[in-house]
Amino acid sequence: MSLLIKGGLVVDPSRHLEDPLDLLVERGKIVALEPPGQIPDAGRRVISAPGLVVAPGLVDMHVHLREPGEEYKETICTGTRAAVKGGFTAVAAMPNTKPVNDTAAVTRLILDQAKTAGNARVYPVGAISVGSRGQALSEYGDLRVAGAVALSDDGRPVSNAMLMRRALEYARTFDLPVIAHCEDLDLSAEGAMHEGVVSLQLGLKGIPAAAEEVMVYRDLTLASLTGARLHIAHVSTGGSVAIIRLAKAMGLPVTAETAPHYFSLTEEAVLGYNTHAKVNPPLRTEMDVKAIKEGLRDGTLDAIACDHAPHSSLEKEVEFAAAAFGLIGLETSLGLTLKLVHTGELSLIQAIEALSTNPARILGVAGGTLAVGAPADITVINLNREWTVDVNTFASKSRNCPFDGWTLKGKAVMTIVGGRVVWEED
Amino acid sequence: MEFRRKDLLGIADLEPEEIQVILDTAASFKEISTRPIKKVPTLRGKTVVTMFYEPSTRTRMSFEIAAKRLSADTLNLTVSASSAVKGETLADTAHNLEAMAPDVLIIRHAASGAPHYLAQRLKCGVINAGDGLHEHPTQALLDLLTVKEAKGTLSGLKVAIIGDIAHSRVARSDIHAFTKMGSQVTVAGPATMLPPYLETLGATVTTSLLEAVRGADVIMMLRLQLERMGQMFLSTLREYSQFFGLAPKHLQLAKDDVIIMHPGPLNRGVEISPEVADGPHSLILEQVTNGVAVRMAVLYFLIGGEKG
Ligand SMILES: [Zn+2]
Numbered sequence: 001m002s003l004l005i006k007g008g009l010v011v012d013p014s015r016h017l018e019d020p021l022d023l024l025v026e027r028g029k030i031v032a033l034e035p036p037g038q039i040p041d042a043g044r045r046v047i048s049a050p051g052l053v054v055a056p057g058l059v060d061m062h063v064h065l066r067e068p069g070e071e072y073k074e075t076i077c078t079g080t081r082a083a084v085k086g087g088f089t090a091v092a093a094m095p096n097t098k099p100v101n102d103t104a105a106v107t108r109l110i111l112d113q114a115k116t117a118g119n120a121r122v123y124p125v126g127a128i129s130v131g132s133r134g135q136a137l138s139e140y141g142d143l144r145v146a147g148a149v150a151l152s153d154d155g156r157p158v159s160n161a162m163l164m165r166r167a168l169e170y171a172r173t174f175d176l177p178v179i180a181h182c183e184d185l186d187l188s189a190e191g192a193m194h195e196g197v198v199s200l201q202l203g204l205k206g207i208p209a210a211a212e213e214v215m216v217y218r219d220l221t222l223a224s225l226t227g228a229r230l231h232i233a234h235v236s237t238g239g240s241v242a243i244i245r246l247a248k249a250m251g252l253p254v255t256a257e258t259a260p261h262y263f264s265l266t267e268e269a270v271l272g273y274n275t276h277a278k279v280n281p282p283l284r285t286e287m288d289v290k291a292i293k294e295g296l297r298d299g300t301l302d303a304i305a306c307d308h309a310p311h312s313s314l315e316k317e318v319e320f321a322a323a324a325f326g327l328i329g330l331e332t333s334l335g336l337t338l339k340l341v342h343t344g345e346l347s348l349i350q351a352i353e354a355l356s357t358n359p360a361r362i363l364g365v366a367g368g369t370l371a372v373g374a375p376a377d378i379t380v381i382n383l384n385r386e387w388t389v390d391v392n393t394f395a396s397k398s399r400n401c402p403f404d405g406w407t408l409k410g411k412a413v414m415t416i417v418g419g420r421v422v423w424e425e426d
Numbered sequence: 427m428e429f430r431r432k433d434l435l436g437i438a439d440l441e442p443e444e445i446q447v448i449l450d451t452a453a454s455f456k457e458i459s460t461r462p463i464k465k466v467p468t469l470r471g472k473t474v475v476t477m478f479y480e481p482s483t484r485t486r487m488s489f490e491i492a493a494k495r496l497s498a499d500t501l502n503l504t505v506s507a508s509s510a511v512k513g514e515t516l517a518d519t520a521h522n523l524e525a526m527a528p529d530v531l532i533i534r535h536a537a538s539g540a541p542h543y544l545a546q547r548l549k550c551g552v553i554n555a556g557d558g559l560h561e562h563p564t565q566a567l568l569d570l571l572t573v574k575e576a577k578g579t580l581s582g583l584k585v586a587i588i589g590d591i592a593h594s595r596v597a598r599s600d601i602h603a604f605t606k607m608g609s610q611v612t613v614a615g616p617a618t619m620l621p622p623y624l625e626t627l628g629a630t631v632t633t634s635l636l637e638a639v640r641g642a643d644v645i646m647m648l649r650l651q652l653e654r655m656g657q658m659f660l661s662t663l664r665e666y667s668q669f670f671g672l673a674p675k676h677l678q679l680a681k682d683d684v685i686i687m688h689p690g691p692l693n694r695g696v697e698i699s700p701e702v703a704d705g706p707h708s709l710i711l712e713q714v715t716n717g718v719a720v721r722m723a724v725l726y727f728l729i730g731g732e733k734g
Pocket residue numbers: 154155181233234280281
């Protein structure tokens with residue numbers, strides 16, 4: 001079955017393309033891109049896209065799907081359903097499942113479940129150390145052969161600098177990027193939110209910006225020492241942006257991501273002890289939000305990844321200090337990013353680059369492009385569609401979203417994976 | 427102005443006029459405690475439940491005496507650490523409580539915001555008797571009453587609060603309370619115990635005890651929790667008491683009629699010398715008496731219904 005997407009504005013950052021073009025899909029691949037009206041309709045499913053943006057499928061390089069082990073929060077099926085509903089054709093699944101994804105067996109299980117679900121593509125991320133315990137390296141070669149695309153300590157950061165050095169070297173051996181969750185566990189100990197004015201008012205123990213920044217600095221230094229590909233996860237502070245900007249200027253092969261909540265919310269979202277705003281790293285200040293936006297604008301921050309972290313009411317309907325860290329974002333990430341486009345803080349092509357082309361490039365996976373011959377992973381976006389976030393309509397199993405009730409402008413209206421329409425708006 | 431609220435969760439939420447009306451009422455309730463029969467029927471038929479997740483005999487007793495003097499029925503739920511460990515959540519507790527239909531719940535909890543959590547979920551009133559590092563509003567009210575009685579006013583006073591500000595809910599409530607009532611608050615302690623951004627609460631911040639007590643009308647010493655040493659907040663008790671303990675020589679820097687306060691229990695010889703604690707400037711025992719009076723006033727406003 002071939003698909004013809006007609007009359008849309010094709011935005012493809014991989015080729016700096018932003019033109020009205022018709023796009024033809026056959027046998028799961030993009031086979032032609034032609035000026036409007038040149039490809040005949042006959043015998044094809046025609047998707048009429050005037051006024052819509054046709055983008056390479058969005059790639060979220062940092063999500064927690066909770067399977068195996070915590071299926072009451074999310075499964076690979078529900079998580080990838082949330083992904084395609086939010087416009088994502090691929091997600092990278094962090095390894096802090098139960099058991100931890102530190103073996104080829106767990107990696108294969110994740111890939112099998114993703115295939116069965118048939119929603120978005122899932123790229124497993126392997127654990128840096130066995131059991132994420134920070135003591136021994138896991139089998140990077142086997143993980144890679146089984147399908148892991150990167151390594152990470154997300155959720156349980158590596159404290160031991162020597163282990164991190166060896167991990168970077170060993171990862172370089174197998175050409176895998178290392179995704180670092182930068183947090184000094186001694187500096188963040190017992191903290192429940194950003195250390196600042198609001199933590200003082202609420203009497204909550206704080207996590208200073210320095211808890212992130214000292215580890216960003218450590219890992220950049222180690223990347224320079226080892227020549228490994230380092231990617232900094234969920235950058236939340238202006239200080240981190242500044243250090244990464246400097247490292248890039250020095251020519252280090254480093255990339256970085258931030259999440260929509262770090263440019264959409266501040267520490268004030270916690271007021272009233274709102275556990276849906278409890279996230280790690282924590283929501284920071286207005287100044288940090290400004291710096292994060294600037295980092296996205298000037299390319300210091302390559303990717304936007306939502307750090308989708310589902311939790312049930314068991315973890316969130318409790319006193320703040322006892323609540324789990326994390327919020328879900330797959331169904332709001334695009335809308336929150338497009339806010340920056342509507343305000344003129346990012347161009348449309350920059351937004352798509354951060355949500356698709358760059359994460360695909362960093363992970364070294366297919367996608368992020370609409371070039372002829374590429375897999376037909378495509379997201380069709382209505383930029384002007386206003387909608388209200390309602391957690392009760394979410395495809396995710398969880399409801400821990402601080403954006404419930406927000407009005408957003410712009411959303412995915414169709415998500416195509418490998419030429420198959422996996423989601424479309426009614 | 428009346429005090430019309432379902433709950434008392436913190437001083438930060440209160441208007442100065444609301445604080446004033448509580449203090450005025452507390453002052454009038456003090457008289458009851460001097461009668462031979464220390465009881466009035468104001469809250470007859472009302473049920474007051476105390477639920478303390480942290481041990482504190484004195485605050486719980488103060489609330490209990492206040493409730494009894496107003497003829498309320500009191501019920502003390504001792505929350506053993508084990509039932510929390512067994513997985514009974516605050517939400518479970520809240521539902522069980524609702525079934526008992528109390529009129530007001532007085533809670534102390536190690537988690538900041540725990541009283542707010544219950545207040546959002548319960549129909550009865552909730553009084554915060556200390557939540558984590560956040561607030562201890564009735565302590566601040568009794569401190570205000572004590573100072574008001576001694577000085578005749580709360581405005582224009584220089585109030586020094588000294589010690590472990592970072593871990594003190596009393597300090598947070600007192601900073602809000604004295605600032606709202608027109609006093610100037612200076613806080614002092616080692617920088618390890620001064621959380622960043624304290625000045626945003628309206629306080630002047632210093633690491634010098636001498637600077638804080640100079641010209642002070644009121645000196646409030648905070649209890650030093652001895653486990654802070656192992657947590658790298660200070661070096662030795664000896665050094666702490668040398669630089670941050672209040673001794674008779676410091677009183678000469680303060681106003682002649684300076685008053686000394688402490689929320690208790692005291693570490694004599696650590697944050698306060700025995701000579702100062704028991705000396706003529708000390709109002710520490712008066713604070714205890716006033717604790718009962720302000721708690722009577724708070725109970726009266728939350729569940730006392732129409733004024734008789
Ligand atoms: Zn993380």
